[in-house]
Amino acid sequence: MNRPKIIELPIELSNMIAAGEVVERPSSVVKELVENSIDAKATFIKIDLMNAGIDKITVIDDGIGLSSEDIAMAVKPHATSKIKSASDLFAIETLGFRGEAIPSICAISKMTITSSLNGYEASFKKYEGLKLIDEGKTSFTQGTKIEVSDLFFNTPARYKHLSSEQVELSHIVQLVNKISLAYPEIAFVLTNNAKVLFSTDGNSNYEAIIAEIFGTDVAKQMVTFNAKSSLYEIKGYTSSNSIFRSNKNGIIIMINQRIIKNANLVYAILDAYKTYLPVGRYPVTIVEIKANPTYVDVNVHPTKQEVRFTDEKELRYLITNTILDALKKVELVYEVKPDELKNIVVKEAKTVKEKDFESDVKSFKWDDFPKGSLENNTSDAFNESSLPKKSDTTVSEEQAFYYDTSYQDAESTTNNKKQQLSFNFRDDHNFFQSLSYLGQFNLTYLLFEKDDNLYLIDQHAAMERIMYEKIKEELQKPCESFYDLLIPLEITLPDFELNLLDDKKAFLTHIGITYDIGENHIVKIKTIPTWINQNFASESLDAILSDVINDLPVSKDAFYDEFAKTMSCKKSIKANMHILTEEVSCLLQDLDNCSNPFTCPHGRPTIIHFTKYEIEKLFKRVN
Ligand SMILES: Nc1ncnc2c1ncn2[C@@H]1O[C@H](COP(=O)(O)OP(=O)(O)O)[C@@H](O)[C@H]1O
Ligand SMILES: [Mg+2]
Numbered sequence: 001m002n003r004p005k006i007i008e009l010p011i012e013l014s015n016m017i018a019a020g021e022v023v024e025r026p027s028s029v030v031k032e033l034v035e036n037s038i039d040a041k042a043t044f045i046k047i048d049l050m051n052a053g054i055d056k057i058t059v060i061d062d063g064i065g066l067s068s069e070d071i072a073m074a075v076k077p078h079a080t081s082k083i084k085s086a087s088d089l090f091a092i093e094t095l096g097f098r099g100e101a102i103p104s105i106c107a108i109s110k111m112t113i114t115s116s117l118n119g120y121e122a123s124f125k126k127y128e129g130l131k132l133i134d135e136g137k138t139s140f141t142q143g144t145k146i147e148v149s150d151l152f153f154n155t156p157a158r159y160k161h162l163s164s165e166q167v168e169l170s171h172i173v174q175l176v177n178k179i180s181l182a183y184p185e186i187a188f189v190l191t192n193n194a195k196v197l198f199s200t201d202g203n204s205n206y207e208a209i210i211a212e213i214f215g216t217d218v219a220k221q222m223v224t225f226n227a228k229s230s231l232y233e234i235k236g237y238t239s240s241n242s243i244f245r246s247n248k249n250g251i252i253i254m255i256n257q258r259i260i261k262n263a264n265l266v267y268a269i270l271d272a273y274k275t276y277l278p279v280g281r282y283p284v285t286i287v288e289i290k291a292n293p294t295y296v297d298v299n300v301h302p303t304k305q306e307v308r309f310t311d312e313k314e315l316r317y318l319i320t321n322t323i324l325d326a327l328k329k330v331e332l333v334y335e336v337k338p339d340e341l342k343n344i345v346v347k348e349a350k351t352v353k354e355k356d357f358e359s360d361v362k363s364f365k366w367d368d369f370p371k372g373s374l375e376n377n378t379s380d381a382f383n384e385s386s387l388p389k390k391s392d393t394t395v396s397e398e399q400a401f402y403y404d405t406s407y408q409d410a411e412s413t414t415n416n417k418k419q420q421l422s423f424n425f426r427d428d429h430n431f432f433q434s435l436s437y438l439g440q441f442n443l444t445y446l447l448f449e450k451d452d453n454l455y456l457i458d459q460h461a462a463m464e465r466i467m468y469e470k471i472k473e474e475l476q477k478p479c480e481s482f483y484d485l486l487i488p489l490e491i492t493l494p495d496f497e498l499n500l501l502d503d504k505k506a507f508l509t510h511i512g513i514t515y516d517i518g519e520n521h522i523v524k525i526k527t528i529p530t531w532i533n534q535n536f537a538s539e540s541l542d543a544i545l546s547d548v549i550n551d552l553p554v555s556k557d558a559f560y561d562e563f564a565k566t567m568s569c570k571k572s573i574k575a576n577m578h579i580l581t582e583e584v585s586c587l588l589q590d591l592d593n594c595s596n597p598f599t600c601p602h603g604r605p606t607i608i609h610f611t612k613y614e615i616e617k618l619f620k621r622v623n
Pocket of ligand 1: 032036037040062063064066074077080081082095096097098099100101102103144561572
């Protein structure tokens, strides 16, 4: 067989190949152009789209600009003004550095670059798939305008893969939202078909930008945090547990002002929320990480969104612990609100259709963004009136916690699952003990009253929380008491797991588990800590060893947490159990001693409350 000849690809073709990695969709073009504007020290960046960028994308900035020769250089592959040597590559201070965005985009579109270095004279060059078709002089303000039209005109397969305008637009809106959070000092304007979709004023006002993106109600409920470790400094905003979404899109992570994708860091954030949020619910969290650029490798992927960190573990601990601390400072009690009652009543009476609930979702919400499908989107989702209003007042940190939220997220509204929370600093450490006990309902719920309010505690959820915190506290201490097993407990493990186990011997000893390894892969457990109930010693040990071996909960804390959760479930009193008045007092006292008594370890509420007004409303004594 004849071997095909090896040839060097023509430049147009190699750029089209590179474009495959860099340019996936219109939002990729917006990303690269906006990043270039940022690198060019722009203070104002305007992004104009025609039909969601599918027909045309224009990015205008007031940055340092390009000369006519610079423009010609910029469209050449691997031409960059941002790095000069390999050493620069290990300490990237700009968003770009690979010199491949402009040529890649140019190769698959019709691109015109216009730029002025002095604010009146300008040069322009017009390309069609890298072929220069026109150039000359014109006038333009200081900075650069790059117009990209007919994206993928010469790569029909790519063009066919474009989603609907709505979907493409949502990608761009999310992208610009995120970039504006990373660069609050730059003013951004985003328009589609001449309609303004999003804008920021460049005044570094984070709260205003968060309000613009997520709505004022979310902005009000954000808790700030900041902390430092030896390598990293983090600061940011994270939502109280009254604000949660059904997807992770509200989690935004930046390192040195670069927006990144990093599953481990997302996990670190979710770890902090573990016992606060119900399963499948996610917070809104914005984390800004600062680090010496040499600790961060951004040259992992052409889109530069993946990075490698030096000592990522340290960073993960820092994030989890800092957010946990921030959350501990706030408390919540689920409050049943009149309009929620209205929904309950309405639902039973079946007088209001789903549609009516949808109509009160007015603002443009993060969760409304389509995720690759248009199913749930109304055609006017992006019209002018659906834009969030600029927040006219800035909420100070302390004020934020006293807001009685009227926040409803779009999804929970339509699902009739509205849960309203009231939210205060936890200054009353005897809150639970101040409740007067009325009795037990259905052998499951404990009824209390206080100040015209009726409270219901789910006894099982409450016990779970108490046990969880007790077990967890117990686990944090080095084990002082353990049982010597007269007859060793035997667990069989495959060879590779035995080796892994040996690595963890010190840790296991620390928590009170000692063992010998016998023949035939048998681990003979000699001692176990007293917090392991002997009745389920073997299943507990199985779980512990498997978690330890698989490094599952990555940190010791996470391990304790997971285990404490399981154990608390097993040890708690169940629903359907009669409870004595003295036991109720103990329960209340224990709840007061909990650091977060308001949710069970799985994020469900332990206590809900009705006001007298709401009850009177149900009896139609008031309107
Ligand atoms: N908006 C802009 N303002 C000034 N210079 C720009 C702009 N866009 C691109 N450039 C110049 O073009 C070069 C090539 O851009 P690009 O292909 O994105 O590569 P990179 O950003 O990786 O350097 C940049 O290094 C920069 O010098
Ligand atoms: Mg670039």
